Amino acid sequence: xxxxxxxxxxxxxxxxxxxxxxxxxxxxxxxxxxxxxxxxxxxxxxxxxxxxxxxxxxxxxxxxxxxxxxxxxxxxxxxxxxxxxxxxxxxxxxxxxxxxxxxxxxxxxxxxxxxxxxxxxxxxxxxxxxxxxxxxxxxxxxxxxxxxxxxxxxxxxxxxxxxxxxxxxxxxxxxxxxxxxxxxxxxxxxxxxxxxxxxxxxxxxxxxxxxxxxxxxxxxxxxxxxxxxxxxxxxxxxxxxxxxxxxxxxxxxxxxxxxxxxxxxxxxxxxxxxxxxxxxxxxxxxxxxxxxxxxxxxxxxxxxxxxxxxxxxxxxxxxxxxxxxxxxxxxxxxxxxxxxxxxxxxxxxxxxxxxxxxxxxxxxxxxxxxxxxxxxxxxxxxxxxxxxxxxxxxxxxxxxxxxxxxxxxxxxxxxxxxxxxxxxxxxxxxxxxxxxxxxxxxxxxxxxxxxxxxxxxxxxxxxxxxxxxxxxxxxxxxxxxxxxxxxxxxxxxxxxxxxxxxxxxxxxxxxxxxxxxxxxxxxxxxxxxxxxxxxxxxxxxxxxxxxxxxxxxxxxxxxxxxxxxxxxxxxxxxxxxxxxxxxxxxxxxxxxxxxxxxxxxxxxxxxxxxxxxxxxxxxxxxxxxxxxxxxxxxxxxxxxxxxxxxxxxxxxxxxxxxxxxxxxxxxxxxxxxxxxxxxxxxxxxxxxxxxxxxxxxxxxxxxxxxxxxxxxxxxxxxxxxxxxxxxxxxxxxxxxxxxxxxxxxxxxxxxxx
Numbered sequence: 001x002x003x004x005x006x007x008x009x010x011x012x013x014x015x016x017x018x019x020x021x022x023x024x025x026x027x028x029x030x031x032x033x034x035x036x037x038x039x040x041x042x043x044x045x046x047x048x049x050x051x052x053x054x055x056x057x058x059x060x061x062x063x064x065x066x067x068x069x070x071x072x073x074x075x076x077x078x079x080x081x082x083x084x085x086x087x088x089x090x091x092x093x094x095x096x097x098x099x100x101x102x103x104x105x106x107x108x109x110x111x112x113x114x115x116x117x118x119x120x121x122x123x124x125x126x127x128x129x130x131x132x133x134x135x136x137x138x139x140x141x142x143x144x145x146x147x148x149x150x151x152x153x154x155x156x157x158x159x160x161x162x163x164x165x166x167x168x169x170x171x172x173x174x175x176x177x178x179x180x181x182x183x184x185x186x187x188x189x190x191x192x193x194x195x196x197x198x199x200x201x202x203x204x205x206x207x208x209x210x211x212x213x214x215x216x217x218x219x220x221x222x223x224x225x226x227x228x229x230x231x232x233x234x235x236x237x238x239x240x241x242x243x244x245x246x247x248x249x250x251x252x253x254x255x256x257x258x259x260x261x262x263x264x265x266x267x268x269x270x271x272x273x274x275x276x277x278x279x280x281x282x283x284x285x286x287x288x289x290x291x292x293x294x295x296x297x298x299x300x301x302x303x304x305x306x307x308x309x310x311x312x313x314x315x316x317x318x319x320x321x322x323x324x325x326x327x328x329x330x331x332x333x334x335x336x337x338x339x340x341x342x343x344x345x346x347x348x349x350x351x352x353x354x355x356x357x358x359x360x361x362x363x364x365x366x367x368x369x370x371x372x373x374x375x376x377x378x379x380x381x382x383x384x385x386x387x388x389x390x391x392x393x394x395x396x397x398x399x400x401x402x403x404x405x406x407x408x409x410x411x412x413x414x415x416x417x418x419x420x421x422x423x424x425x426x427x428x429x430x431x432x433x434x435x436x437x438x439x440x441x442x443x444x445x446x447x448x449x450x451x452x453x454x455x456x457x458x459x460x461x462x463x464x465x466x467x468x469x470x471x472x473x474x475x476x477x478x479x480x481x482x483x484x485x486x487x488x489x490x491x492x493x494x495x496x497x498x499x500x501x502x503x504x505x506x507x508x509x510x511x512x513x514x515x516x517x518x519x520x521x522x523x524x525x526x527x528x529x530x531x532x533x534x535x536x537x538x539x540x541x542x543x544x545x546x547x548x549x550x551x552x553x554x555x556x557x558x559x560x561x562x563x564x565x566x567x568x569x570x571x572x573x574x575x576x577x578x579x580x581x582x583x584x585x586x587x588x589x590x591x592x593x594x595x596x597x598x599x600x601x602x603x604x605x606x607x608x609x610x611x612x613x614x615x616x617x618x619x620x621x622x623x624x625x626x627x628x629x630x631x632x633x634x635x636x637x638x639x640x641x642x643x644x645x646x647x648x649x650x651x652x653x654x655x656x657x658x659x660x661x662x663x664x665x666x667x668x669x670x671x672x673x674x675x676x677x678x679x680x681x682x683x684x685x686x687x688x689x690x691x692x693x694x695x696x697x698x699x700x701x702x703x704x705x706x707x708x709x710x711x712x713x714x715x716x717x718x719x720x721x722x723x724x725x726x727x728x729x730x731x732x733x734x735x736x737x738x739x740x741x742x743x744x745x746x747x748x749x750x751x752x753x
Contacts, residue, residue: 135161176207
């Protein structure tokens with residue numbers, strides 16, 4: 001199996017990621033207006049006194065007037081950071097910030113990381129318990145065993161909000177979901193299986209406890225630690241291990257595996273010898289979850305037992321046991337019903353919901369992300385981490401289990417309405433972009449970076465290679481590019497492909513190709529030779545046109561229009577098509593597509609229709625059902641004007657030809673976006689606010705995109721160049737490395753272009 005590209009990054013890039021833009025991964029953003037004195041008076045004194053008094057009278061009002069009901073603390077003392085050991089509370093902060101980001105990204109749960117500088121369990125418990133008024137839930141993380149057992153039990157008993165140590169229960173829930181499906185595929189019943197667990201740390205014991213709670217008999221499970229099977233009366237066994245002691249004649253892991261149906265490993269690399277797999281029952285189920293190297297490599301186990309079903313913790317093999325499938329949605333459901341605990345019933349409900357989701361038909365966007373058409377079977381017993389249905393399915397199952405088990409303080413009356421709210425919490429573009437990055441990894445391509453001497457471009461190119469999206473081809477002076485790469489800490493600059501037009505043996509063929517294209521545009525052979533040798537965008541475009549690269553990106557050193565002209569000397573628009581630009585304006589729960597923002601100054605009616613159709617297609621690929629508005633200063637002829645004809649004719653063309661998306665126009669922006677204004681026009685064919693805005697001309701489009709980028713605060717992607725024969729993207733001159741990387745990945749994945 002090839003190297004796991006998801007982890008193929010350097011220390012330099014990891015540090016740069018955490019340092020760039022602003023240090024760390026989180027920030028606090030106000031959710032209410034703070035522009036006027038009146039806003040400040042409402043936010044603080046004297047207006048804040050009103051909710052203070054309301055909460056004092058009724059503590060339940062805190063969920064209405066504060067962020068507490070959607071706020072989780074991620075808390076650690078740094079005694080077991082990932083696989084790095086006890087590095088202290090401060091060193092744990094990057095991990096805890098990362099967990100906070102995952103909460104927000106996957107379940108729209110606000111989260112704050114807290115690192116406590118103590119290894120005293122009593123002090124830790126006291127510190128966390130005193131913070132109960134602040135948070136709606138507590139996620140414990142990276143706390144060494146056995147302290148993690150003591151701390152979680154004490155906090156669950158003392159606090160009236162959900163508390164969960166994810167290292168224990170997160171892994172257990174996902175592993176249990178996979179085991180449900182593995183048993184389903186092999187015709188096993190949980191009450192009959194024999195299981196061997198290797199490892200007796202927090203995760204392993206939590207997995208064992210949950211699987212027993214789901215029906216596997218206690219006597220059917222052998223737990224092994226470094227000394228072998230845990231049996232009654234064995235020396236040096238603490239109370240948590242002894243709870244899983246069983247009588248067995250097996251003296252070691254090899255003997256314990258004889259005839260076993262399931263191996264569940266949370267131990268160390270290589271702990272399961274391939275030849276031992278042969279001793280297991282037919283169709284053995286092997287969960288080798290040690291990271292980054294599992295107890296047995298899947299290909300080794302398959303060589304011994306082709307009938308095995310195998311799961312690991314790695315993303316480069318099928319059936320990844322990934323905690324992100326669970327904890328965001330478990331807390332989402334618990335918070336939404338104001339649960340006082342995360343109990344066994346809620347964990348089991350989450351496991352069954354995840355298992356059931358894997359058995360359903362996989363959505364197209366998930367299949368596209370992984371480059372294969374996943375379907376339930378031996379290589380797909382656990383859903384993909386980026387399946388957009390997880391939010392709805394798992395959160396609602398957890399919420400219902402909390403209600404059924406009596407720990408919900410705010411029961412949900414209408415679950416259908418609740419499911420719709422869950423789906424609306426996140427912007428589909430966020431998941432779509434994640435899927436596009438995954439698609440790029442599955443289909444790596446050669447990306448020509450036309451400005452290979454620029455630091456921003458090089459940082460993007462380094463990440464493009466390190467993260468497995470493909471091979472960067474750097475255009476520039478060889479020595480200058482190598483020097484810059486070395487300055488950026490690249491240990492092997494010579495491993496990068498560098499194309500230098502001054503010495504390239506490709507230049508003669510390029511010049512001949514270009515002269516044939518341009519000879520009837522008043523250019524001589526000398527002019528063409530000069531362009532190939534001196535104009536980096538022409539040279540880069542020729543690399544793509546002649547098959548030496550698959551796509552290109554440029555734009556940081558020249559204005560968009562100039563770069564587009566230079567590229568256009570080499571690469572045309574698609575036959576019968578039209579090149580144009582789209583800006584994506586990404587908010588928390590919505591994305592708006594603006595077009596054409598870059599090229600066509602005054603599009604004809606037919607061109608407007610083409611722009612609308614192509615932009616609607618991009619919107620669909622980004623996970624949105626397009627609602628197209630042809631924008632104008634006039635709404636259905638009011639006020640009248642001389643620039644409305646093209647817009648009306650475009651709508652008429654769509655009326656005649658038909659379209660598989662909603663469209664309307666001509667209309668002013670508020671009539672397309674504001675539901676109150678939309679209500680004034682009950683005949684409008686838009687069922688909701690437009691998400692594709694087709695602009696009447698380049699001036700208004702470009703101004704609008706740049707104003708929104710500077711003033712609205714939404715994340716902006718683009719402009720994205722659409723409609724060229726070869727994938728070409730032109731980044732804004734003000735771009736930073738992540739912007740360049742995003743456009744490069746979009747071009748590489750073939751989503752735009």
